Amino acid sequence: xxxxxxxxxxxxxxxxxxxxxxxxxxxxxxxxxxxxxxxxxxxxxxxxxxxxxxxxxxxxxxxxxxxxxxxxxxxxxxxxxxxxxxxxxxxxxxxxxxxxxxxxxxxxxxxxxxxxxxxxxxxxxxxxxxxxxxxxxxxxxxxxxxxxxxxxxxxxxxxxxxxxxxx
Amino acid sequence: xxxxxxxxxxxxxxxxxxxxxxxxxxxxxxxxxxxxxxxxxxxxxxxxxxxxxxxxxxxxxxxxxxxxxxxxxxxxxxxxxxxxxxxxxxxxxxxxxxxxxxxxxxxxxxxxxxxxxxxxxxxxxxxxxxxxxxxxxxxxxxxxxxxxxxxxxxxxxxxxxxxxxxxxxxxxxxxxxxxxxxxxxxxxxxxxxxxxxxxxxxxxxxxxxxxxxxxxxxxxxxxxxxxxxxxxxxxxxxxxxxxxxxxxxxxxxxxxxxxxxxxxxxxxxxxxxxxxxxxxxxxxxxxxxxxxxxxxxxxxxxxxxxxxxxxxxxxxxxxxxxxxxxxxxxxxxxxxxxxxxxxxxxxxxxxxxxxxxxxxxxxxxxxxxxxxxxxxxxxxxxxxxxxxxxxxxxxxxxxxxxxxxxxxxxxxxxxxxxxxxxxxxxxxxxxxxxxxxxxxxxxxxxxxxxxxxxxxxxx
Numbered sequence: 001x002x003x004x005x006x007x008x009x010x011x012x013x014x015x016x017x018x019x020x021x022x023x024x025x026x027x028x029x030x031x032x033x034x035x036x037x038x039x040x041x042x043x044x045x046x047x048x049x050x051x052x053x054x055x056x057x058x059x060x061x062x063x064x065x066x067x068x069x070x071x072x073x074x075x076x077x078x079x080x081x082x083x084x085x086x087x088x089x090x091x092x093x094x095x096x097x098x099x100x101x102x103x104x105x106x107x108x109x110x111x112x113x114x115x116x117x118x119x120x121x122x123x124x125x126x127x128x129x130x131x132x133x134x135x136x137x138x139x140x141x142x143x144x145x146x147x148x149x150x151x152x153x154x155x156x157x158x159x160x161x162x163x164x165x166x167x
Numbered sequence: 168x169x170x171x172x173x174x175x176x177x178x179x180x181x182x183x184x185x186x187x188x189x190x191x192x193x194x195x196x197x198x199x200x201x202x203x204x205x206x207x208x209x210x211x212x213x214x215x216x217x218x219x220x221x222x223x224x225x226x227x228x229x230x231x232x233x234x235x236x237x238x239x240x241x242x243x244x245x246x247x248x249x250x251x252x253x254x255x256x257x258x259x260x261x262x263x264x265x266x267x268x269x270x271x272x273x274x275x276x277x278x279x280x281x282x283x284x285x286x287x288x289x290x291x292x293x294x295x296x297x298x299x300x301x302x303x304x305x306x307x308x309x310x311x312x313x314x315x316x317x318x319x320x321x322x323x324x325x326x327x328x329x330x331x332x333x334x335x336x337x338x339x340x341x342x343x344x345x346x347x348x349x350x351x352x353x354x355x356x357x358x359x360x361x362x363x364x365x366x367x368x369x370x371x372x373x374x375x376x377x378x379x380x381x382x383x384x385x386x387x388x389x390x391x392x393x394x395x396x397x398x399x400x401x402x403x404x405x406x407x408x409x410x411x412x413x414x415x416x417x418x419x420x421x422x423x424x425x426x427x428x429x430x431x432x433x434x435x436x437x438x439x440x441x442x443x444x445x446x447x448x449x450x451x452x453x454x455x456x457x458x459x460x461x462x463x464x465x466x467x468x469x470x471x472x473x474x475x476x477x478x479x480x481x482x483x484x485x486x487x488x489x490x491x492x493x494x495x496x497x498x499x500x501x502x503x504x505x506x507x508x509x510x511x512x513x514x515x516x517x518x519x520x521x522x523x524x525x526x527x528x529x530x531x532x533x534x535x536x537x538x539x540x541x542x543x544x545x546x547x548x549x550x551x552x553x554x555x556x557x558x559x560x561x562x563x564x565x566x567x568x569x570x571x572x573x574x575x576x577x578x579x580x581x582x583x584x585x586x587x588x589x590x591x592x593x594x595x596x597x598x599x600x601x602x603x604x605x606x607x608x609x610x611x612x613x614x615x616x617x618x619x620x621x622x623x624x625x626x
Contacts, residue, residue: 095413097413102568103548103568104503104524104526104540104542104548104570105483105496105503105526105527105540105570105571106394106395106527106570106571106615107394107395107438107439107452107482107483107496107526107527108480108482108483108496108498108503108526108527110394110415110436110438110459110482111436111452111454111458111459111480111482112480114435114436114454114459115480135413135414136435137410137413137414137415138415138436139392139410140394142392142394142410143392147589149568149586
């Protein structure tokens with residue numbers, strides 16, 4: 001009975017270790033408690049290069065579906081994390097640009113682009129970033145990133161872009 | 168960087184440049200670093216009233232002088248062809264060249280199938296001073312024996328060489344008014360935005376040209392986007408949107424002096440300007456208080472009034488011609504449609520009921536028809552005209568990827584933005600569907616046309 005309990009407990013501990021989600025880019029196994037050879041199995045490395053340490057931004061471009069201004073859950077989490085950096089540096093300033101694909105009226109697209117920029121802004125504000133740290137501009141369809149006339153280009157143009165404006 | 172340009176040389180017409188203009192255009196089509204940007208509107212062959220325009224006789228010596236003057240009949244012929252209302256006769260096919268009514272042999276023209284004949288002559292009265300006569304004659308109703316008076320006949324004195332082009336356009340206006348009964352647009356101008364890629368930057372400029380694209384002048388240059396040019400009713404100002412320093416602002420350019428001033432720069436969107444018919448008010452879009460809403464600004468007192476409310480997007484205001492209401496694009500009902508707000512009462516009603524997307528509204532001068540950017544059932548963005556009385560709509564274009572429709576001041580034609588071979592170009596179509604103009608693909612992009620109001624005539 002005790003052997004089984006120990007096995008079960010060990011299995012349970014291994015399970016818990018496997019299921020734990022660790023934030024990107026941090027060393028989650030600096031805790032000495034887990035400093036054993038078995039930990040080599042769980043030492044992950046980043047598969048996505050986000051340059052966070054270089055630019056200080058989680059990612060600077062976020063993409064949207066046609067006629068929408070919703071952010072994915074992952075993008076929302078990234079932005080919430082980025083907000084912490086802005087809160088920690090109250091003198092820093094960013095500009096958020098909203099863009100659309102080429103279809104439809106130019107002025108309505110300026111308004112749509114602003115919705116996208118504001119969706120990003122709202123996440124940052126919700127996490128305590130001061131409004132004066134953020135400026136918003138919508139370029140509508142005036143500054144495409146990709147110049148084709150099909151969905152592969154359009155999807156690259158429906159975006160919000162974060163630009164550092166320094167202090 | 169913004170560069171102001173002196174536009175006082177409004178009618179620069181260096182004849183040598185004009186003569187090699189076509190050659191330059193061909194060369195520039197191959198040259199990526201185009202420094203002179205011109206667009207040409209070429210009319211198509213359309214059945215309409217058969218009108219023959221005879222080359223005007225030049226009643227003076229000096230063949231070099233004759234060769235250097237603009238050909239008035241060529242300009243008139245092209246104007247009439249562009250309107251889509253006339254059947255054209257090629258200059259080379261005309262075997263007789265009368266220059267006054269007494270010289271006209273009517274049977275010849277009747278055999279050609281001509282309904283109306285345009286003839287004229289140019290006399291030299293001094294150094295760079297000319298007198299031009301023209302007559303519009305009814306061929307169809309001319310019976311042997313009697314002589315009907317001309318439908319129109321005019322004499323213009325003291326005309327200089329650099330006024331020939333404008334005079335030709337004026338004569339086209341007279342002919343059009345006489346035969347169609349509607350004011351012609353041949354003396355109007357167009358404003359548009361030009362975008363040329365230079366390496367990694369885009370050079371953008373706001374330009375003004377004759378309605379046919381001749382004589383382009385630059386009013387404003389920037390590396391940032393320029394949007395939504397719109398004319399004041401007296402043709403003296405153009406309001407537009409600039410994005411200098413990464414924020415939008417509404418600017419006003421003086422078309423005569425070239426001077427540009429900033430009008431608004433509120434936080435958020437400053438956009439979609441449109442002048443009231445009396446020129447005293449500018450309708451604009453601001454998002455400073457939340458979502459984009461329609462405001463008006465009194466241009467004298469610079470006082471702002473909010474016109475629409477609510478959470479949706481309201482944009483693209485367009486004043487009705489009596490100044491009492493504004494039509495605009497709104498997605499308050501879910502998708503962009505056109506609504507009308509009555510100033511004063513604030514009453515709002517939806518006015519488009521065809522299609523799932525209507526935007527960029529403009530009203531014909533009689534207020535009966537509304538032109539919009541419209542998404543077809545197949546999802547193509549085309550230009551449509553809506554009959555406001557019965558709610559029906561007709562698509563004027565079919566190929567999609569259109570935007571920015573702009574009505575001619577006589578309500579008969581629409582200029583719009585189109586794509587051709589990867590370039591932004593302008594297209595033109597008549598509201599009665601008779602005329603569709605295809606424009607040549609060229610380097611760079613032309614977009615956002617704005618048709619000027621009627622301008623003062625030459626007296």
